[in-house]
Every structure is written in structure tokens, then in C-alpha cells.
Amino acid sequence: MPIRLSGMVSGMDTDSLVEALVSSYKMKKDNLVKAQTKLSWKQDKWKSMNSNIYKFYSGKLSAARLSSSYSIKTASVSNSSVAKVTAASGAVNGSQTLEVDELASTGYLTGGVIENSDGSKLTLSSKISEVKGLQGFSSGSFTVTTKDGANEINVTSDTTINQFVAKLKEAGLNANFDTSNARFFISASESGADNDYTLTASNASGIDLMQNLGIYATTLKSAKEYEAWANYTDEELEEMAQKTAKNQVKSVDDRAKKYAEEYNAAYNAAKVIKDKNGSLSEMESKKAEYETKMAEYDEYKSVDEEGNVTYDTEAIDAAGKSADFKKDKANLDNISKAIENYNKYQDTMSEKEDYIVKLDSGKASVATEGSPAYTKIQAEYDADYEAKYQENLDSYKQKRTYAANLIANGGEAAATGASANAVRIEGKDSKIILNGATFTSSSNTFAINGLTIQATAKTNGEVVNITTDTDVDGIYNFVKDFIKEYNMLIKEMDVNYNAASSKGFEPLTDDEKSAMSDDEVEKWEEKIKTSLLRKDGTLGMTMNSLKADMAAAIKVDGKSYSLASFGIQTLGYFASPENETGVYHIDGDSEDTATAGTSDKLRKAIASDADTVISFFSQLATKVYTDLGDRMATSATSSAYTIYNDKEMNTQYSEYKTKITDAEDKVTTWEDYYYKKFSAMESALSNINSQQSSLSGYFGKG
Template sequence: MPIRMSGMISGLDTDTIVKQLVSAQKLKYKKTNDKQTLLTWKQEKWKDLNTKLFKLYTTDLSKMRLSGNYLSKAVTSSNDSLVKVTGDSTAPLGSHKITVNQLANAQNVTGAKISVDKKGKEVTNNTTLQDLGVIAGDGKNTVITIKNGTKEQKLVVTKDTTLNDFVESCKSAGLTANFDTSQKKLFIGSINSGEEYKFSITSSEVDENAAIALQNIKDMANYSGLDTAGKSAVDSAVNTLRQLSDAELTALYEHANDSSYKPTTDAESKQLSALKTIQNYALSKTQADSKTTAVNYAKGEAETNVLNSLTGGYQESDANKMQNLISYVKSTNSTLTDADAEIVAKKLDKQNYAVQKNIEKEAEAAIANGTLVLGEGEDAASYAQAQVAGLSQVELNSKFQRLVDIEYASSNIQQKQQEKYDSLYNDQKIQDIKSAVNNNISSYKTELDKGAAGAGVLGALGLGEIDGTATTQPPSGSDAMVVVAASNSSITLDGATLTGTSNTIVANGLTITATGLTTAGQFISINVANNSQANYDMVKNFVKSYNDILKEMNTLYYAGSTRDYAPLSDDEKASMSDDQVEKWETKIKDSILRRDDTLGSLTTAMKQALQSSVTYNGKQYSLAAFGITTSKDYTEKGLLHIAGDKDDTAYSTSADKLLKAFNEDPDAAANALAGIAQNLYKTMTDKMSSIPNVRSIYTFYNDKEMATEQLSLKKKIAENEDKLTALENKYYKQFSAMETAMAKLQSQTNALSGLLGTSS
């Protein structure tokens, strides 16, 4: 915005005058601004109303229009403490008998206590399995196999394998597992109940080459440097690949090398992803190692270049200085021997000399160009020597490193670094890494396949060989492994035996949940009946939702007039309090849809749809047939009431026709009410169908038409603002011309007065 220095000669308040001149035109343009504001408020009000209408359409109305939703059943049990039953629409009406023969169990294993290892140390999650006694024969490794349905994990026990590794392997197989450090016991269990989810834990022996191959895979993939998710990904990949046949692995290796190959099955895609996971981790590690090696090599070259260029006349410092350097080195690393400290000190001495020679070179250049003037008897060499003498060893190290960094950044060194990296990481190296990964995977799989069964070492973990079928219950008071076998639930329904993996069994439309066993000869009676109350509640919920939205629509349509109210300008808002502004705008917004044609048409159509009747089995039904009517109070404007509704004070004492209809003729009530609701559903569907350039689908108002009008108004407002700016500039230009003319006139008057000998 330009800064105007106006009224300097005339003394007029030009800004105020221009503002008043422009205000008349601004007031004319305010009508367009008001239209845009009112349209925005109208869009907001319709958007809010549309959301509520659509919610009615998709929830309570959608439920009520489908006759199948009236088929819910009410089920009662003679003994809820043993059996709880619910029924869907297909549940057979009448009485049924149930006995509970067996409850479902999840397999659970509780190990014996393992307090100390073979070395007498307290057992923790970090205790190794070998220290616990899981030891294989010479040249062998123990393999613990955990099978849980289709999942299988094999844990090759090495000298580093811990109790926590065993727990994590159980978890990877889909089990719950924990070593309780207070009880010193392993707790292992299936997540799901039923015989289908039994698991086994067994041990065997394999050649130690399996452990070597697995360790090679982990080393190449930088396993120890990965986070938990990365380690889990490698473990999962190894487990997937070791289950493949030799032929499948060979084919997989070939496919992994073919970038154009597309897996043909989900299983193959998973296998290919597993192989590439390990290969990519291995390649990432090799690439990172190659970069580190190349950088270190280049920095070494840079340091050598610096020393070679600056230490041509180097001679070792005197014994006193060398001893000081040795003391410094030992202070930074107390573990160094005297001999090693002396080697480092000699290196630092040479670096210090290089720093001094560099300062000397810079001083010579500065003296030559006149930027450095030395005292009498001083030269560049003595200047450099004095400078170095005033620096600490830390500062000298920093200056030398700066010289190395400058040399390291040179194109020559950077080229050497790239050449070194290229020699370490290239296409051939990438292929070698992939081949090494593949070879170790194959070796690991081959050695595992050779495993000899029956290592029998799980007792060292407080466990035993677990086949997943037997229940092990030691004598009372003894400390031994306890196994609860997986079992299915079993019930007898009307003479038929039914089983399930959980204690909830679904059959013939009934959902039966057993919580206890029946005794011999005992049965539980259940009764299935139509759920009249649920149907009544569904209709009542619809009526409430419909009344809520209709009441709002009536309020909006019949709102009082606000003809004398217009949106406030910025100046008007500035002269009012926030509360006054809010009340003013709320009054306008509340009447924004007054006598709106679209709203009126929609309200009338919805009322008419619910006043319609339908025919079922040759008989006509309307809402009134079920005691659902409008009030005689015209001010309610079509709100519905249910005769006998206990929550409706005016109608609570009337005969409850709706509940009676559901009890006496549920089919007729369901089909008739669903038909009337369908009429309203169709009406609302038609009212929110899409019309090109007018309204979008699922929209009850002309949103597209309003959006087009908004764009037109915004364009008009922008044009008006440009016109106001031009008009304002025009007035300022005119006043500026006037000021210029008055200044010239004053100058001429002053000159004339001077000639006549008078003063202004």
C-alpha cells in the first residue's frame, strides 16, 4: 500500500475526503458482498441439514424399510449361569433342550521351576540355553521345533542363544510365551481354544554347519544392528525359505535375478519377498561398509598429501616437547602403553609442524600483499612459531584437521574416493553378495533337513517333549511341567451333538455360549419367540429420528422474517460488541431457509409419503392402523405420535396398537410398516438424485447451482474491489494535482512579495 503525503499545502484532510467520496460507491457494491455472505450461510445451513437427512435415510429409515429386520427373535434360557443363547432371524420358534458335555480349552504349558543354571547363576531371560544344559553332541547343535497349526519355527541353539530367544520363537509361531522371573517358570499357551489350535515343542540335533550358515546369514544382513522390526523380518524370511524344497529354492534364486519376473501365486510372492528381504539387508550393509571404507581411505590420502606438502624439512622436537606430547596422549587414552603413546605423540608432533609451516606460508603471502606487517627482526618463520606456541594441542589438532578437510574436499581426493567405492561395490560385488546369501540359505535348509530326532534336552528348560495331544498333570505338590491339552466344546441340542473350537457354537440361527457343564441327566430349556419389543423399539427409534429432523425443517421453513437485517460491514462490526454481532448474524442465519422452495417441497413430500397406505394379503394398512398418527395440534405441523408410548405424555394412556400388532400378526405388521417406510425411502432417494449442473447425488439441495453462483459473486466482488481501488487512486491523483498547483501559486506569490518588499 503506497504511503501518501497529502494536504501539505492545502491543509486539507485528503484521506478523510477520499474515503468519504469512495464510501458511496462502496455502499453500492456492498449489496454484492451481502449476497455472497447470505449464499455462504445458506450453503452451510443446507449442508448441516443434508447431513442429518442422509443419516435418517441410511440408519433408522433403512432398517425400518426391510421386512427382514422385523424377524429378530427373543431367546430365554432356564439357566443363564450355564448357557446363554441369542437368536437371529432364522432361529426356529419354540422350545429346545441343551446339555453341555464339554467346554473348550486352549492348550497351555507351565514349565517346572528353573532357578539357577549349570554355573549356579540365577536364571534370567538373558541366560543362554547351553548354560541351562541344552547341549548337543560333538559337532552338533540342538534344534527346538515349535509347531502351531501351519506355523513352524526352528530355533538353532548356539552358544549365544538365550532363554528370551526361545520365548520370541514361541511368539513368532503364534503362541503366547513368557519366562516369569519371579516364579522362574516358562508359561506357553495357544491364543485360541480348540483341538485345531494344539501345538508341539520338540527337540532334535543337526550338524553345527546349520548354526554356522544361519550366523552367516545374520552377519551379512547386519542382524545385530537391526531394530526389532528388522530382526523379525529376517527371522520370518529365513523361516519361510528354509521350508522350501531344493528345486523351489533354485527356481526362486533365478526369479530373484530376473527383474521382469512376476510371481504367479501369493505363496510365491511371499517367498520372493522373503529372499529379497535378506538380500537387500545384506546389500545395504555391504554398501554402507563400502562407503565407510572409501571415506576412510580418501581421508587417509588427504592426510598423507597434507603431511607430504608441509613437512619436507621436519625434524622431531626436543625431548621436553615430546614428553609433553606423550603426557597429553595418555591423558586422552589411559589404556595406551608407553610405546603406543610415543607413536601417537610422534604423529602429533609431525602434524603440529605441518600446521606451523602452513601458518608460515600464509604469513609470507600476507606480507607480500601488504596485509601483514611484522615488527623489526621478525619474519614469517618466527611469526608462525610464535603463533603455534600460543595454541593448545586441542587447537592444533583442530587446525590440522581443517587442512585435511580442505584437501579431502578437493576433486582429486573425491575422485579417488569414488574409484575406491566403485572397486568395493559394483555389479559383480552385488551378484557375489546375493550368491553368498543364497548359498547360506541352501546350506541352512539342507542341514536342518538332516536333523536327528529325540535330542531330549527340553527338560533343561523345565519342559519336556510336547506333542500337543496329551495332558500332563504331575502329583500334587511336585514341581514338574503341567500341560493342559487343547479340547473342543461339545453340546447336545435337541438330541444332536455339536462341537466347536470355542465355547460359543452357532447352529440353526442360535448362538449358544456355554459357561459351565450340565450334570448327568440335566438339561437346559431355551425358548425362542418373536421379539416384538425389538420391533417396537425399531419403529419408535425411527419416529423419534423423523420427528427431530421434521421439527428442525419446520422451524427453518416457518422462521420469522429478517427483511430488515443485512450482513454487517467491517465498519458496522467495529462499532458493536462481539455478543451483539453474534446475535445479529444468528438471527439472519436462523431464517436463511425461510419459505425456501426446495425445503418446502421436500418437507411436503416426506409427510405425504408417510401418509400413504400399502396392501398386504388383500388388506390396506396405513400408519394409523398401528396407532401412529399426527397430532390435532396444527402447530406441530406433522409430527408423529405412537399410541400407548410411555414416553409420550399425551398418548401414553392410549391403546398400544403397535405392540399388539407385532404380538398378534407380526407378518402383517412387518410387511405393512416396511412398505410405508419404503415409500418414504423412495421419496427421499428421488429428492437427492443427481441433476447435471444443479445438484450432486445424495444431496437434497442444489449444491452445484449454489457453487456456480458463489464463483460468479466472488468474481464480481473482485471486479468491484478493483474499481474501488481505481476510483480511490483517481481521487488521490486529482488532489495531488491540486496540491501541486497550489504549491506553484504559493511560490509565485512569495516571489512577487519579495520583489515588492513585502512578506507573506
């Protein structure tokens, strides 16, 4: 801002005069600022109101449309320590008997303690050959069998404990090695007998491996697994090998998709480079040009024995060539890298070209059955599949031979012993008896005829009772919460719509604020803010629509009902407190002083005919939801899920910003104009005074 020294000669208060002369322009600018501020406050007011409307719309109102939202059934157990029971809408009211005979368990192995052969602590990076007892170990294998099939685990002396855990996980188990306790912990992915697993050795070194890793535990299931392996026919082993190979080898369609994706990624990357730098020949021409320029700096260049090039940047800087050198070197480095990447992407496309269908654009489409590319991918898949199949089959035949020899020598338990301190829990199914009928599950949870039963303990011969009934309190509380949230919203809308007028109050300028106390400013602005939505047309229409929908009659099975049918109504125009004429009260609500002493019609209606109550409120909520949703739909002036014209307001705010800038420029322009005028006047007066002084001097000499 310029420093102006004026009025020095004339003695006039120039600043005050200029301020008075431009006051009309400044007032226009201030009025625009006030209008923009008021609009900003109104935007904030609407955002808050819209947020509450949307919260009701997407929350309780949306939920109230769905019969599933109402907790319509309740279930209790005579002995809650043995089971937890919940009831859905389809559950039959009445009493049922329950016995819990067995709880489900997950197949779990707590491995035995293992040690490092040198006495140090084992870590995840320790090799298998470092484990005590496995110093001379070369390789071995065992089979993990889960519900998804058999997976061979191959281990060598260089396999780390962490890699071994990863192999178990890849085979479908949960596995971990606890370094603090030096034990493996292995479990099935899910509970239940069918989800249990077995670890069975494929050969003698496999047994040795499992024993010394502390994961060998003799179980009835593993014994049966060996017996099963010994009795597999060639055909069964072939089928198992085929199934496993299919899981191990990526399908033809997956390969086709992968090739197309890789081709297109390389194509797009190469196109970006080409669009920026031109064709390969053009790039190479640029590179040659930059190499020629870089030859100018050869006197500063040195090359070591390995061919690495360095430049004496200090000498280049001293010669005043630093800027050009950096630019030329950057250009050469960039174009060299671009050529390198372009060639790399071209090579990638060339590698994939036989496996894709090329489009006219140069891009690739996924090869489909019948195309030469698909045939090539099929051949690749067949080769991979055949190799895996043969590998699996050879392994399974070896396993069969080992299992047969083991059994012939006295069985698993007779041939080898379990790892010391290893504990194995077999996976089991849970079993309950409901009304005399037996049900089993791999978990402890049963879903039976609308009941969800979670068994937590055995009943040990005790028969407990499950009682199912209509959840009157659940339905009542849901309806009450729905009405409560509606009341809060409708009251807020009424308060804003019927707010007192703030006529004569406008946002304050900084000068006006400085003349008032902080408390006075706050009260002044609050007066304006509370009235911003007073008699607002959009608010009024939305509010009246909500009130009309809530008062509507709804037909259930041919009979007409309203909220009043269930003892839910307003207090009327004269009895209602201010801004609460649209607020509903529930007869018999102990928390509502206005209706606490009246008869509880809602609770009685739920107890006698819950289906009618639920149907009524579902339909009512759907009507309100639909109408309110229509009002919140996107339009040219409003965004989606917005009740007011937010887009239009944003535009108006931006327009004010432009107008204010223009008004400020106009004030500045006129201020400069008048200051120049007064400055010229001061200069003229100064000249006149100077001339008078000079004349006086002449006359004085005479």
C-alpha cells in the same frame, strides 16, 4: 498504505471529500462482501442440514430396510450362570432343555522356573547355553505338532530366548517368556481337543533341552504322539515330509509374481534416472565434465590413507569460490549417485531377466505356464522343494527311531521326568446336550437351529430351560427409534422452510458493527441465518417427498397397510404444534403426552403378527431410502450424497472473491486518482500564495 498529507493549503477536509467521491464504488464492494458472507452462511446452513439428512439416510433408515435389523426373537435361560443364549430369526418359539457337560479349554503350558547358570536374571537376549543345566549344550531339536502338521524346532547354543520364542510362534503356537517369573508360557492358537498341540523330542539332546527350559511335561497326548511317531510307515513319513515342504517353499506362481514385481520396480526406478539424466553414456559424460570442474579445487583437496577425500572449505570460502564449489560438488555427487543407482537397477533387471516375460515396453509380465521363464522358475522350485523334502524326511526318520527306542525302554514317563513346576493343561472340546441330543465344539459357543449358545459353566446334572419368543419390545423400540429420528429431521426441515422472513436484514460491515453492541450484532445476524432456507425449493421438494413416502400404502401378502394401520399417525393440521404437521405419534406411547392414553396398536400388531409388521417397515424404509438416495445422487451442480447444489455454491463463492478483489482495486484506483487531483490543487494554491507573498514584498519596499 501511503501516508497522505492534504488540505494543508486549502484547508479542505480532503479525506472526507475523497471518501464521498468513491462512496458509490465502496458501496458496490460492500454489497459484494455482504452477498458473499450471506452465501457462506447459507453453505454452512446447508452443510448442517445435509449432514442430518445423511445421518438419517445412512443410519436408521438404511438399517430399517433389513429384516435382520429388527430384534425379532428373544431367548432366556432358567439358570443364566451356565449359559448365555441369543436367538436369530430362524429360532423356533417355545421351550427347550439344555445341559452343559464339558467346557472347552485351550492347550496350555506354564513352564517351570529356569535360571541363568551364573545366578543373574535371564533376559530375552540371553543365549540357551546360559540357562542352568545347558552350559555344555551344543544343539538339539524337538517337534511341534498342531492341527496344521509337524514342525521341527532346531536349537543351537547361540539361539537366544527371544529367537526360541519366535521359532515357537512360527510353528503355530502362542508363546512368551516372562522375564519377571522366568517361565515360558506356551498355548495353542485356539481352544478344543483338535486344536491342541504336542512338544515331542526328536533325540536325547532334545529331551535335555526341553527339560532344562522348563517346557517338558508328560501328558497322555504327548505319550500317544511318541507312540504314533514310532509306528509311522515310510510312506506316511514321506507324505508328511511332502506336506511340510509345500508349506515351507514359496510356490511357482508366487515366485513368478515376485520376480515380475522386482523387475518392474527396478525398471521404473532406472527409467526415472534415465529420463532425468539421459543415457548411461550421457551420464558418464556429465560426470567427466563435473570431475574436470572439481579438478580446479585440487589445491584445497587432501586424501587420507584410506582414500577418503576432504576439502578445506574455509580456504575455498576465503578465495571467494564457495558458491561454485558447492554447486560443482553437488552436481558431481548427484550424477555419481545416479550412475551408481542406475547400474544397480540394471543389475537387478539382469538377474531377473530369465524369470520374467519381457513386454514391448521393456517392462515385465508375470511368467505363465508354458513359457521358458516359467520352466526355469519351476526348476528352481523343484530344487528347493526337493531339498526341504529330504531335510524333513531325514528329521522325521530320526524322530521315529528315537520314539521307538524310548518306548522300548519303558515309555516316555519311565525314561525321563517332567520339568519341575511345569503345568500342562490339555485342550478339550465343550459338550452340551440340547433336547437330548449331544453337540460338541472346539469353543464354548454353539450355533444350533437359530440359537447361539455360549456355555459358561457346567450344569452338573441340572437340566435348564431355554425359552424363545418374539421380542416384542425389541421390534417396538426399533420402530419407535426410527420414527423418532424421522420426526427430528422432518421438524428441522419444516422449521427452516417456514422460518420468518428477514427482509431488510443484510450482513453488517465492520463500520456498521462498530455502531452496534455485541448483543445487537448477534441478534441481527441470527435473524438472517435462521431464514436462509426459508421457502427454499430444494428443501421443500425433499421435505414433501419424505412426507409423501411415509404416508404411502404398502402391500404385504396382498393386503394394503399404512402407518395408521399400526397406530402411527400425525395429529392433523389444526391439532399439531407449529412446524410439526409432518411429525408422527405412536398410539399408546407412554412418553408421548399427545397419544399416551390411546390403545397401543403397534405393540399388539407385533405380538400377533411380527412378520407383517417387519415386512411393512422394511418396504416402507426401502421406498424412502431409494427416493432420498436419488435426490442425493451426484450431478453437475451437487456432490454425491448431497441434497443441495454445493458445487454451484462453491463456484459462486469463488466468483464473489474475484469480484470483491476487482471492486477493491477499483476503489483504490479512484482514491489514488482523486488524491492526486487534490494534491495538484494544493500545489497550485501553494504556488499562488508564494507569488502573492513575493509581490507584496516588492510593493512594501516602495
